[in-house]
Amino acid sequence: MHRLKSIKLYFFSIFKLSFLSFRNYYFKSSFYNKKLITFIPTRIFYSPSPYLSASLTTIGSNFYKITNTLPELLWQTSIKDRQKFENLHGFLWLTKLDRKNSKNITKDIIKSWINNFFNYDPDTWEMEITARRIIAWSSNTDITLEGSDSVYKEKFFLSLIKQSNFLSKNLNSLFYGPSKIICCAAIILSGMIFKENDLNYKIGIKELEKVIKNYFDEAGFPKSRNPEEVFICIKYLILIREWFKEAQKPIPDFLNEIIRKCGNCYALLSCSNKQFPLFNGATEINHKDYDIFLKTLKYKFIDKKHEIADLIKIKKKKLEFFIDCGNPPPNNFAKYYQAGCLAFELTSNKQKVICNSGYGKYLSPRLSSLSRSTAAHSTLYINDTSSCIFQKNKSINKVYGNSLVQKHKVINKNYTEDKDCYSIAASHNGYEKKFGYIHTRLIKILKKEDKIFGQDELKKTKNYSNSLIYFVRFHIYPNTRIVKTKAGNSILISLPNGEGWLLQSKTNDFEIEKNIFFGNKNKIINNESVSISGNISEEIISIKWEIKRVS
Numbered sequence: 001m002h003r004l005k006s007i008k009l010y011f012f013s014i015f016k017l018s019f020l021s022f023r024n025y026y027f028k029s030s031f032y033n034k035k036l037i038t039f040i041p042t043r044i045f046y047s048p049s050p051y052l053s054a055s056l057t058t059i060g061s062n063f064y065k066i067t068n069t070l071p072e073l074l075w076q077t078s079i080k081d082r083q084k085f086e087n088l089h090g091f092l093w094l095t096k097l098d099r100k101n102s103k104n105i106t107k108d109i110i111k112s113w114i115n116n117f118f119n120y121d122p123d124t125w126e127m128e129i130t131a132r133r134i135i136a137w138s139s140n141t142d143i144t145l146e147g148s149d150s151v152y153k154e155k156f157f158l159s160l161i162k163q164s165n166f167l168s169k170n171l172n173s174l175f176y177g178p179s180k181i182i183c184c185a186a187i188i189l190s191g192m193i194f195k196e197n198d199l200n201y202k203i204g205i206k207e208l209e210k211v212i213k214n215y216f217d218e219a220g221f222p223k224s225r226n227p228e229e230v231f232i233c234i235k236y237l238i239l240i241r242e243w244f245k246e247a248q249k250p251i252p253d254f255l256n257e258i259i260r261k262c263g264n265c266y267a268l269l270s271c272s273n274k275q276f277p278l279f280n281g282a283t284e285i286n287h288k289d290y291d292i293f294l295k296t297l298k299y300k301f302i303d304k305k306h307e308i309a310d311l312i313k314i315k316k317k318k319l320e321f322f323i324d325c326g327n328p329p330p331n332n333f334a335k336y337y338q339a340g341c342l343a344f345e346l347t348s349n350k351q352k353v354i355c356n357s358g359y360g361k362y363l364s365p366r367l368s369s370l371s372r373s374t375a376a377h378s379t380l381y382i383n384d385t386s387s388c389i390f391q392k393n394k395s396i397n398k399v400y401g402n403s404l405v406q407k408h409k410v411i412n413k414n415y416t417e418d419k420d421c422y423s424i425a426a427s428h429n430g431y432e433k434k435f436g437y438i439h440t441r442l443i444k445i446l447k448k449e450d451k452i453f454g455q456d457e458l459k460k461t462k463n464y465s466n467s468l469i470y471f472v473r474f475h476i477y478p479n480t481r482i483v484k485t486k487a488g489n490s491i492l493i494s495l496p497n498g499e500g501w502l503l504q505s506k507t508n509d510f511e512i513e514k515n516i517f518f519g520n521k522n523k524i525i526n527n528e529s530v531s532i533s534g535n536i537s538e539e540i541i542s543i544k545w546e547i548k549r550v551s
Contacts (some may be wrong), residue, residue: 027120036162044193054095055141055293060385082363092131094140098468106143130184145382155188164190176215178232184208220261224333228282263301277322278356281336284519291547320347325426331403340377342441343378351497358519380456380472387430436462450549458541468536478527500551508532
């Protein structure tokens with residue numbers, strides 16, 4: 001069945017790629033580029049505050065050493081350096097420039113960009129990059145437009161019109177997700193700054209409502225189950241709302257409602273170290289500055305739940321614990337999904353102790369693939385196999401994203417709390433079909449001590465003829481010192497903040513291995529992981545471990 005479905009997807013992918021190739025050829029034509037110019041504006045009617053768009057980026061003013069670089073040299077940045085390329089052509093770094101001394105160089109850079117990329121280019125006109133560029137240029141008119149001559153103004157306005165019309169005409173080609181929200185934001189803004197573009201304003205609002213309806217669950221969490229996407233979405237949703245307030249336009253009820261819901265998800269995910277847990281495609285983001293931005297604008301979100309989108313959070317004093325007890329998302333939302341079912345993260349006194357490896361989005365296709373595996377997470381896996389199977393066909397993935405061929409299912413999940421402890425129990429069947437075992441993880445966190453008891457159980461449901469080996473892996477956060485004790489069944493963990501933790505097992509000895517941390521977008525970081533392993537030969541296998549603070 002899966003094979004037939006993959007063959008069908010493969011032929012659809014070949015057809016779609018052929019269509020996209022023809023479409024790119026058409027987009028490059030002079031006919032299409034002339035068609036994108038629907039009118040020639042003479043002025044702008046609304047200039048957003050640069051402070052609002054400054055919340056979208058953490059890039060410093062020296063990111064490209066703008067004042068020391070000739071404009072033409074900037075565009076030599078290769079698409080292979082994906083993150084740098086996106087940041088450069090997205091122009092959000094404009095908000096970080098010195099407003100007094102950068103006006104002339106900024107206009108020279110934009111003039112150079114328009115001369116090189118006024119017509120469609122498949123890389124620089126990628127839709128999310130284009131949307132960010134529209135927002136950046138329009139939100140920084142004090143340095144991008146003021147004091148310019150009529151020739152520059154006309155080119156500047158025409159370029160904005162072309163790019164916004166391009167987004168509007170091709171918005172339906174995007175899957176529901178953060179990229180579509182960002183594009184809707186740019187389309188709405190283009191309709192606010194140019195009165196003649198009012199149709200784009202209406203289209204943007206209508207499409208944004210569709211995205212919100214189809215992309216978020218009832219609690220306001222993205223269906224991708226990716227914590228990083230909560231952060232991206234709340235930033236752009238609030239940005240749109242603040243534009244409406246500045247321009248004195250009515251704020252749609254659906255926008256207020258999703259900001260409230262998504263904001264509460266943001267509050268639950270937020271940790272004392274100002275980072276989100278690394279599940280389902282997330283990379284490390286420090287939200288300290290954004291929290292300040294929210295406070296300045298008087299946004300206050302409430303964290304009253306212990307669970308959202310099957311991510312369970314336990315917080316007591318200085319200890320924070322997250323575990324993923326959820327099913328994989330639908331394939332339309334699985335682009336960055338990772339097979340980390342029942343993986344957990346532990347933070348103590350603002351310092352991560354146990355983590356997951358993060359997602360290698362900007363590193364390489366090979367490292368992205370590795371970071372999707374169950375082995376890249378702090379959970380159990382069998383025979384170096386992930387709990388779900390990812391589509392490996394490059395043509396299918398290019399069209400549909402990283403879809404799943406076979407998914408696990410959480411068949412049991414239970415959270416309880418009493419006066420002494422918090423308890424979590426969950427099972428999944430990701431290894432049942434292939435190996436004949438159900439994996440259950442039991443977690444108990446004491447309230448009066450910083451102590452966590454864990455038990456991983458494998459229960460046989462059918463026979464499997466070949467040998468099986470299980471691994472339970474604990475990824476240690478980078479820059480953390482670990483030492484295996486002489487007995488072999490315990491690991492001493494020394495945190496940079498001076499705390500000490502002891503990871504030990506009554507059933508197994510530990511092994512320490514060199515590892516790679518993918519959580520940083522800019523580079524690969526070396527770290528270490530600790531694992532316990534053994535043969536699977538009984539009807540029920542029980543692996544017990546515990547971790548406690550010792551100093």
